[in-house]
Amino acid sequence: MNDEVVAAVAQAHRRDWAQVFSTTAHLTRDLDLAEECAQDAFAQALETWAETGIPDRPGAWLTTTARNRARDVLRRESVFRRKMPLLVADDTVPGPEGGLVDDRLRLIFTCTHPALSREAQVALTLRLVCGLSTPEVARAFLVQPATMAARITRAKKKIAAARIPYRIPDPDQLEERVGAVLEVVHLIFTTGHTAPVGAHLVRQDMVDSAISLARMLHLLMPADAEISALLALLLLTASRQDTRVSADGRLVLLSEQDRSRWDRQLIAEGQSLLLVALRRRPTRYALEAAIAALHAEAPTWQDTDWTQIVRIYDALFRVWPSPVVGLNRAVAIGFRDGPRAGLDALTPLLTDPALATYGYLSAARADFLRQLRQWPHAATAYEEALILTDNDVERAFLTERLTDVRRHLLGPPTAGPSTGSPSG
Amino acid sequence: MARYMVLIYGDAQQWDTMTDEQWKAHNAAHAAFVAKAGAQVIDGQQLESVPTATSLRSDALGRINTTDGPFLETKEALGGYYLLEAADLDEVLSLATLLPEVHATHSGVEIRPVVDHG
Numbered sequence: 385m386n387d388e389v390v391a392a393v394a395q396a397h398r399r400d401w402a403q404v405f406s407t408t409a410h411l412t413r414d415l416d417l418a419e420e421c422a423q424d425a426f427a428q429a430l431e432t433w434a435e436t437g438i439p440d441r442p443g444a445w446l447t448t449t450a451r452n453r454a455r456d457v458l459r460r461e462s463v464f465r466r467k468m469p470l471l472v473a474d475d476t477v478p479g480p481e482g483g484l485v486d487d488r489l490r491l492i493f494t495c496t497h498p499a500l501s502r503e504a505q506v507a508l509t510l511r512l513v514c515g516l517s518t519p520e521v522a523r524a525f526l527v528q529p530a531t532m533a534a535r536i537t538r539a540k541k542k543i544a545a546a547r548i549p550y551r552i553p554d555p556d557q558l559e560e561r562v563g564a565v566l567e568v569v570h571l572i573f574t575t576g577h578t579a580p581v582g583a584h585l586v587r588q589d590m591v592d593s594a595i596s597l598a599r600m601l602h603l604l605m606p607a608d609a610e611i612s613a614l615l616a617l618l619l620l621t622a623s624r625q626d627t628r629v630s631a632d633g634r635l636v637l638l639s640e641q642d643r644s645r646w647d648r649q650l651i652a653e654g655q656s657l658l659l660v661a662l663r664r665r666p667t668r669y670a671l672e673a674a675i676a677a678l679h680a681e682a683p684t685w686q687d688t689d690w691t692q693i694v695r696i697y698d699a700l701f702r703v704w705p706s707p708v709v710g711l712n713r714a715v716a717i718g719f720r721d722g723p724r725a726g727l728d729a730l731t732p733l734l735t736d737p738a739l740a741t742y743g744y745l746s747a748a749r750a751d752f753l754r755q756l757r758q759w760p761h762a763a764t765a766y767e768e769a770l771i772l773t774d775n776d777v778e779r780a781f782l783t784e785r786l787t788d789v790r791r792h793l794l795g796p797p798t799a800g801p802s803t804g805s806p807s808g
Numbered sequence: 809m810a811r812y813m814v815l816i817y818g819d820a821q822q823w824d825t826m827t828d829e830q831w832k833a834h835n836a837a838h839a840a841f842v843a844k845a846g847a848q849v850i851d852g853q854q855l856e857s858v859p860t861a862t863s864l865r866s867d868a869l870g871r872i873n874t875t876d877g878p879f880l881e882t883k884e885a886l887g888g889y890y891l892l893e894a895a896d897l898d899e900v901l902s903l904a905t906l907l908p909e910v911h912a913t914h915s916g917v918e919i920r921p922v923v924d925h926g
Contacts, residue, residue: 547897549895549896549898
């Protein structure tokens with residue numbers, strides 16, 4: 385087995401898994417059997433390609449191999465399988481934008497069906513659409529592999545028993561259902577962009593999975609503005625990936641990042657997608673992408689257009705009134721008008737129960753208080769923020785800041801006002 | 809085709825205090841649902857209120873106890889059901905959104921696939 389073949393199979397797995405699996409599932413109408421056959425096809429590729437060479441179209445080779453295997457099994461087990469609940473699939477019908485429906489799209493809508501819990505939607509999407517292994521999916525969501533395997537099995541069983549269909553939703557349901565797909569993709573991205581737990585700030589496999597899902601959706605439904613907007617947001621955000629952590633593994637704030645190392649290609653692609661998306665009514669992801677674009681376009685931190693960013697946050701809060709948007713808006717106000725104004729903007733959020741355990745609120749307050757030299761309050765806020773994150777890189781950053789603040793708290797011996805003269 | 813049980817739950821107190829006018833609108837909505845679902849409705853009934861319920865279960869010695877009241881004491885009571893035939897869950901979801909209980913804040917429906925014994 386040579387390295388070239390191994391690399392080709394790995395590449396095909398990343399690029400073609402969804403296609404191989406989804407078309408096989410359409411044939412078998414059984415997700416487990418389709419998984420088995422698709423996995424067999426990739427294993428077969430390792431052997432066959434080493435002998436006969438890598439085919440010109442690896443994806444087509446794998447699909448044919450997986451489907452042939454599925455046909456064999458179906459022939460052999462036809463009596464047994466007739467008794468099993470099968471996937472309800474439509475046959476070739478025109479897709480939402482004309483042309484034949486791609487099975488990958490059917491698969492995505494099945495995995496993110498609203499009758500499944502959000503947890504199950506994310507797990508199934510990563511497992512079946514992105515082709516991640518169950519332990520990989522488990523690691524991303526901090527559960528034991530056995531727990532994740534049980535979650536995936538339960539979800540597959542529900543798809544079969546409740547007859548969650550393997551097809552594109554009707555036009556009257558499409559917008560809502562695309563919304564659910566995008567939420568799943570966005571959640572996968574944010575889980576990877578700042579991992580909630582662990583030694584690394586970024587979990588690259590999750591970031592890559594989310595971007596490839598968004599790219600796939602954009603390819604399959606190019607006229608959907610909200611999909612373009614989400615892809616723009618992911619690309620613009622990911623363009624800074626390499627500069628967010630220093631060579632020695634420390635967190636680097638946006639203000640300190642080496643902008644010459646931002647990925648210009650991703651930024652350009654994100655910008656042009658965003659332009660298309662903004663021709664429509666501005667939506668959540670389009671506005672978030674617009675903010676990311678303003679950061680990407682600022683030549684230096686000092687050149688950041690905070691006035692415009694606050695304005696977009698205002699618009700975003702109108703279409704997506706989430707407390708987290710309120711928090712980011714307050715932070716932007718702080719950068720525009722100074723730490724005092726930022727702190728004032730944060731104040732109403734302190735009583736929001738949705739943010740009660742949200743570490744970034746404490747961290748944002750801590751930073752404004754530090755700039756205002758309110759050392760005792762700043763120290764308390766950093767301590768709070770530290771309790772609320774389990775990411776080692778973030779913890780190291782916050783600890784460093786806290787140490788710095790505590791040094792001021794004790795104060796150099798000569799700095800404090802005199803408290804009276806010694807008697808004598 | 810598959811069968812689905814649509815169980816209608818709601819706050820009985822709220823149902824009890826509905827005016828004649830509200831019941832008229834409510835029943836009209838059910839009629840619209842039945843008209844739309846057509847032959848897909850295999851059966852569907854409104855149930856008498858929870859205080860009319862009788863439950864049976866055995867104790868540790870295997871003696872059957874008859875008790876007054878529902879099997880589960882819950883705030884939301886089972887108020888009725890439909891047994892539907894549909895191609896898939898999406899079809900049931902789209903029909904069920906026509907039910908008036910889905911539009912009131914105190915009530916809703918639970919959809920359960922019926923086991924197909926072939």
